[in-house]
Amino acid sequence: AQKVTQAQTEISVVEKEDVTLDCVYETRDTTYYLFWYKQPPSGELVFLIRRNSFDEQNEISGRYSWNFQKSTSSFNFTITASQVVDSAVYFCALITGGGNKLTFGTGTQLKVEL
């Protein structure tokens, strides 16, 4: 069985601060895929990134970066110079290779204030 833990239920930061959202996963499979999704106050679920278990390179996309570390079973998400528009619930998720169901974390509510 797989498990995804997002221990931070809610984080509040002031605009322009950097913030890291933690994601820890458990799986016995050697092939798996990790994801981050964003759910802004408008409610839609937006796909942000996919990472496979064989690629531990960090990923950067604008102000967003992701740090994948197999040694600690973590896939953390950092927002640099946060903005109010980053306020959302962020979900981390995992699926194993050959699997057909995502395992979601419980989400982290990020509030970015002026």
Added chain:
Amino acid sequence: DAGITQSPRHKVTETGTPVTLRCHQTENHRYMYWYRQDPGHGLRLIHYSYGVKDTDKGEVSDGYSVSRSKTEDFLLTLESATSSQTSVYFCAIMSPRYEQYFGPGTRLTVT
């Protein structure tokens, strides 16, 4: 954006009435999913489909049925709606790269 739509987007219905939610995709993906999202529970899988007429239960399937007669359409039916089924329902499709893309959601209120 992945081509996935849901209808209706909002619905209010009375306890005991049947309700059908529709999910439509234009991506021709094999896998489709129905989730519900409630405060404090995150996203919970109701049912999913791995092909036409091929479906399986998720973790909260009681009170729900699904059908998939065409690749592009996945229907979720509440045979007799109850207040506990008031929720936001999301449909999703999964690409061959295991990426799931979600529809805009349907807000269902059972009074």
